[in-house]
Amino acid sequence: MATQTIAAQKTAQSEINYLNHARGLKSWLLTLDHKRIGILYLISVVFFFIVGGILALLIRAELFEPGQTLMTADTYNHIFTLHGAIMIFLFLIPAVPAVLGNFALPIMIGAKDVAFPRLNLASWYIFWLGALTMLVGIVTSGLDTGWTFYTPYSTMTSSGVTWVVLGIFILGFSSILTGLNFIVTVHKMRAPGLTWSRLPLFVWGLYATSIVQILATPVLGITLLLLALERILKIGIFDPALGGDPILFQHFFWFYSHPAVYIMILPAFGVISELIGTFSRKGIFGYKFVALSSVAIAFLGFLVWGHHMFVSGQSATAATVFSLLTFLIGVPTGVKVLNWVASLYRGSIWLRTPLLYALAFLFVFPIGGFTGIALGTLGLDVPLHDTYFVVAHFHYVMVSGGLLAFLGGLHYWWPKMFGRLYNEKLAQIAALLIFVGFNVTFFPQFILGTQGMPRRYFDYVPEFTTLHQLSTVGSWILGLGLLLVAVCLLHSLFKGQLAPANPWGAGTLEWTHTGRLPSPHNFERTPVVTRGPYDYHLAEEIFGNGHGDGGGTPAVIPAQGQAQS
Amino acid sequence: MSGMILLQNTAWLPEAASSIAPEVDSLFHFWTLVSAIIFVGVVGAMTFFVVRYRRRRRDEVPEPVKEKKVVELAWIVVPTILVLIVFAWGFRVYIKMYTAPPDAYEILVHGYQWYWEFEYPNGVKTTNELHVPAGQPVKLRMTSADVIHSFYVPAFRVKQDVLPDRYSSLWFEATKPGEYTVFCTEYCGTQHSGMLARVIVHPREEFEQWLESAGIPEDMPLAELGARLYREKACFSCHSIDGSPSVGPTFKGLYGHEVELEDGSTVIADENYLRESILQPGAKIVKGYPNVMPASYASLSEREVAALIEFIKQQQ
Ligand code: HEM
Numbered sequence: 108m109a110t111q112t113i114a115a116q117k118t119a120q121s122e123i124n125y126l127n128h129a130r131g132l133k134s135w136l137l138t139l140d141h142k143r144i145g146i147l148y149l150i151s152v153v154f155f156f157i158v159g160g161i162l163a164l165l166i167r168a169e170l171f172e173p174g175q176t177l178m179t180a181d182t183y184n185h186i187f188t189l190h191g192a193i194m195i196f197l198f199l200i201p202a203v204p205a206v207l208g209n210f211a212l213p214i215m216i217g218a219k220d221v222a223f224p225r226l227n228l229a230s231w232y233i234f235w236l237g238a239l240t241m242l243v244g245i246v247t248s249g250l251d252t253g254w255t256f257y258t259p260y261s262t263m264t265s266s267g268v269t270w271v272v273l274g275i276f277i278l279g280f281s282s283i284l285t286g287l288n289f290i291v292t293v294h295k296m297r298a299p300g301l302t303w304s305r306l307p308l309f310v311w312g313l314y315a316t317s318i319v320q321i322l323a324t325p326v327l328g329i330t331l332l333l334l335a336l337e338r339i340l341k342i343g344i345f346d347p348a349l350g351g352d353p354i355l356f357q358h359f360f361w362f363y364s365h366p367a368v369y370i371m372i373l374p375a376f377g378v379i380s381e382l383i384g385t386f387s388r389k390g391i392f393g394y395k396f397v398a399l400s401s402v403a404i405a406f407l408g409f410l411v412w413g414h415h416m417f418v419s420g421q422s423a424t425a426a427t428v429f430s431l432l433t434f435l436i437g438v439p440t441g442v443k444v445l446n447w448v449a450s451l452y453r454g455s456i457w458l459r460t461p462l463l464y465a466l467a468f469l470f471v472f473p474i475g476g477f478t479g480i481a482l483g484t485l486g487l488d489v490p491l492h493d494t495y496f497v498v499a500h501f502h503y504v505m506v507s508g509g510l511l512a513f514l515g516g517l518h519y520w521w522p523k524m525f526g527r528l529y530n531e532k533l534a535q536i537a538a539l540l541i542f543v544g545f546n547v548t549f550f551p552q553f554i555l556g557t558q559g560m561p562r563r564y565f566d567y568v569p570e571f572t573t574l575h576q577l578s579t580v581g582s583w584i585l586g587l588g589l590l591l592v593a594v595c596l597l598h599s600l601f602k603g604q605l606a607p608a609n610p611w612g613a614g615t616l617e618w619t620h621t622g623r624l625p626s627p628h629n630f631e632r633t634p635v636v637t638r639g640p641y642d643y644h645l646a647e648e649i650f651g652n653g654h655g656d657g658g659g660t661p662a663v664i665p666a667q668g669q670a671q672s
Numbered sequence: 673m674s675g676m677i678l679l680q681n682t683a684w685l686p687e688a689a690s691s692i693a694p695e696v697d698s699l700f701h702f703w704t705l706v707s708a709i710i711f712v713g714v715v716g717a718m719t720f721f722v723v724r725y726r727r728r729r730r731d732e733v734p735e736p737v738k739e740k741k742v743v744e745l746a747w748i749v750v751p752t753i754l755v756l757i758v759f760a761w762g763f764r765v766y767i768k769m770y771t772a773p774p775d776a777y778e779i780l781v782h783g784y785q786w787y788w789e790f791e792y793p794n795g796v797k798t799t800n801e802l803h804v805p806a807g808q809p810v811k812l813r814m815t816s817a818d819v820i821h822s823f824y825v826p827a828f829r830v831k832q833d834v835l836p837d838r839y840s841s842l843w844f845e846a847t848k849p850g851e852y853t854v855f856c857t858e859y860c861g862t863q864h865s866g867m868l869a870r871v872i873v874h875p876r877e878e879f880e881q882w883l884e885s886a887g888i889p890e891d892m893p894l895a896e897l898g899a900r901l902y903r904e905k906a907c908f909s910c911h912s913i914d915g916s917p918s919v920g921p922t923f924k925g926l927y928g929h930e931v932e933l934e935d936g937s938t939v940i941a942d943e944n945y946l947r948e949s950i951l952q953p954g955a956k957i958v959k960g961y962p963n964v965m966p967a968s969y970a971s972l973s974e975r976e977v978a979a980l981i982e983f984i985k986q987q988q
Pocket residue numbers: 160163164166167187188190191192194195198199253254255498502505506509510548562563564582585586
């Protein structure tokens with residue numbers, strides 16, 4: 108094994124790759140390479156995640172005891188709003204598609220780049236333009252409406268709603284353009300032989316996500332624009348004082364924001380499929396179902412927005428229809444979980460960090476799903492709506508779907524992104540801390556919610572103290588875990604062992620047909636695809652006797668990672 | 673079923689103190705039980721597979737498993753059935769929850785940033801304290817004066833958003849005398865978490881007593897009574913007190929100022945003018961406004977007219 112590592116090191120120094128072929132800040136800021144744009148997004152969303160995370164820790168710290176401890180009620184309201192808005196719009200929505208998708212999608216389908224590289228770079232700049240516009244509003248006058256901006260409060264408050272809403276409007280374009288780019292790329296640029304039924308499931312996930320991005324984001328854009336107009340010109344759409352209808356805003360808002368949940372979740376489903384496929388070396392059970400249900404969920408996701416409004420005063424008929432539709436979309440989602448678990452059956456399971464995240468996902472996500480069923484049930488949602496039960500539910504869904512999948516994917520593609528391995532043991536400890544911290548933080552919130560603790564509360568009645576304290580302690584464990592991830596990955600960046608081309612023995616093109624680090628245009632020659640992404644028994648190149656550009660480097664297993672007996 | 677009885681005694685749910693609460697709770701328990709069983713199954717299988725099928729050799733490739741259509745079909749059909757049961761059950765509870773019996777005792781609820789005001793049929797008003805009789809259906813007709821609030825009593829398992837400019841309603845039948853917390857669950861600004869109230873459930877006979885003794889004292893100051901009448905008699909629906917234009921002239925700055933009438937003459941808005949305008953709205957029409965004020969105000973008592981005049985005087 109030592110000789111292999113040395114050999115890998117030798118080639119590493121001479122090879123031209125996407126990181127070293129051009130140097131300097133300018134070569135990054137003007138790059139048209141999807142991989143570099145992915146890295147730019149990575150730096151951006153990680154920055155916003157850290158900001159959102161610090162705000163989360165502040166929220167939890169304030170709630171450690173009843174009464175005012177750290178900040179005033181007003182400050183608290185600003186902080187939870189910013190936490191939510193930043194996490195949703197600046198982290199969750201872009202994280203998996205814009206970072207991992209940008210980096211991996213074109214290589215996975217054997218393309219040189221995305222269909223519109225300039226548009227891709229423009230999306231990143233638009234992302235920052237939107238983010239900065241939001242920040243202007245936040246810094247000058249804060250934001251205290253909750254990330255849902257419900258009218259008429261949002262038309263009355265003096266906080267920076269107009270700026271923030273404009274910022275999100277701009278961000279929407281970034282999201283739409285990325286989606287558009289991906290759809291065209293998948294349709295037009297697949298390598299010869301890469302039929303739809305041979306598409307890696309991550310690509311399917313991104314494809315479905317892109318549909319939602321294109322169809323739903325404009326609705327949010329228009330809704331928020333109307334809100335801004337309402338504030339500036341007082342035109343009377345949403346504000347009852349002006350003859351408007353506040354419920355209309357909720358309909359508009361959720362018509363986007365429910366599908367948006369799938370913008371966060373569907374790419375995550377894709378990542379989980381890759382991780383389970385690779386680390387169990389087995390096809391995903393029911394590949395077709397998993398692939399097509401993503402697309403079906405993308406469309407069905409547009410029909411369930413009213414389940415956010417069971418107690419808003421919408422008609423009972425509407426509520427009933429929305430409840431039923433919610434369940435119909437819930438079933439295929441649940442079935443996917445069963446598919447993933449079944450994929451492990453008689454697999455060859457290699458417990459590496461990325462798989463740990465996928466397993467954590469398979470634990471956490473069903474809890475989010477079951478509690479989602481409770482919230483979709485008419486009679487149960489009534490007491491649970493807008494309580495901590497909901498807070499726990501959406502963290503179980505979004506943090507598992509968004510964060511765990513993102514971290515799993517990041518650890519998975521890390522060696523391909525930076526050509527280095529990380530310390531496996533450290534990374535596993537971090538994953539464990541995150542898993543434990545996450546559950547300690549959010550599980551008590553289900554109990555709080557069923558007992559009646561409303562959300563968006565700066566203060567609470569003393570009966571709730573113990574559970575709140577448990578939750579706060581959990582947030583520290585979670586924070587520690589995330590910090591450890593940062594330490595581990597930063598260490599790898601500078602000191603990590605050089606990675607082989609295909610450290611996991613994966614079967615998709617980015618591993619089998621590129622070098623340690625992909626070259627600027629991904630492939631020397633366009634690969635010809637002759638098998639599905641998880642047909643390991645057909646894939647000679649994975650085990651060293653193939654003829655792919657992967658160079659036949661066998662899966663080198665890092666020192667402490669000896670395949671166990 | 674024994675599992676359900678066990679769950680009935682968990683500390684998860686708050687005290688159940690309304691007629692609907694036990695029904696919500698049974699559904700909640702059914703859902704918990706089914707979810708828990710499936711969850712344990714899924715995570716158990718996952719754990720078992722991970723342990724049982726650990727990779728042994730670096731280049732080990734498992735044999736592909738033949739996919740069984742029956743298995744797939746089963747795990748689509750079974751969850752669908754379970755979910756439809758939960759849906760139908762939830763639907764039944766919901767319909768009950770939102771169909772008030774016709775003889776329900778009706779109380780008016782106003783949400784304000786950041787307090788609740790309750791108004792009983794006989795005109796009694798309370799703030800942040802809702803008094804109701806036990807064992808009798810109570811219907812709340814609710815509206816908000818500013819932003820959206822939401823009225824939530826965990827012990828009763830009921831909740832309903834309270835909207836500006838619109839009525840929404842909620843009913844419940846409290847089963848046990850006692851005190852229960854009311855939360856506002858729709859974020860409504862700075863003091864959202866301070867917007868607490870209590871429901872005080874009286875035994876039926878005591879409620880009547882309470883209601884009588886809580887009537888308006890005869891010595892309520894005129895201006896305060898006027899402010900109440902301004903709301904109760906819906907003067908506000910046509911006359912603003914902040915100067916904003918509406919169907920009728922605003923009360924702001926009205927008293928003591930000159931008013932131009934439809935026939936071109938002018939008059940000073942003194943007490944007599946105000947009294948006449950309340951009791952005989954058509955007598956003097958202000959220029960630019962339609963003659964639409966109802967004549968029903970003629971039935972106000974002397975004290976009430978005086979109170980309204982006092983209130984208008986204060987709107988400077
Ligand atoms: C350390 C981890 C985290 C902690 C301790 C935490 C904690 C909290 C708390 C206490 C709230 C306020 C609930 C309320 O008052 O309604 C909240 C809201 C929220 N969180 Fe987190 N959170 C964390 C991570 C995340 C992540 C990773 C995301 C998304 C990626 C996220 C998204 C949200 C959203 C969207 C809201 C809603 C804000 C609102 O109600 O307006 N959180 N979080």
